[in-house]
Amino acid sequence: MFGFTRQEKSVIIFLIITFTIGTGIITIRKLSYRNTIEQFKSRYSEMDKNFSEISKNDSLFNIQKEKDANQTINLKININTADEDELIKLPGIGPVLSKRIVSYRKSVGKFKKTSEIINVKGIGKKKFEKILPFIYID
Structure with missing residues (x-):
């Protein structure tokens, strides 16, 4: 081969x-x-x-979800006496806005109506409508 x-x-x-x-x-x-x-x-x-x-x-997942929903529903904050930490609990309010609210309250005085919170820089109509169910004045 x-x-x-x-x-x-x-x-x-x-x-x-x-x-x-x-x-x-x-x-x-x-x-x-x-x-x-x-x-x-x-x-x-x-x-x-x-x-x-x-x-x-999962029931644990649903329980936590319901608990979170109940916490936001039961949350009512007096904007004339609340400190920065309490104000942060409001939807859409962070540390900066909570400081602005407190400093506005110190410089101008207590809020007479809840709608006066719109005068704080950074809070407009939409944010006011969002937090209105959770705030009150005493």
Whole structure:
């Protein structure tokens, strides 16, 4: 065969077989890797769906949600006596606005109407409407 000795033929056949086996192993690994990724994706999406359903129906989650809602409903703050920490509890009022409210109250005096809080820089109609259910004057 093509003028090769018996030993050369054996080496060539060995190399061809080794190359074929190596190529087959690489191909199988690539295919199994793709399958593993697909399995992971499907399992992950299934677990994600299960977790979403559980968290929607979880009584602890619902209790915390109701507790938060009740806290905001029961919150009534006297804007003439509240300090900065209390004012921060109002929706849309942060540390800066609470300081402005307190300093406005110190410089101008107590609020006579709740609507006077609009005179504080940073509080407009929308923010006033948002906090109105939670404020009062005594």
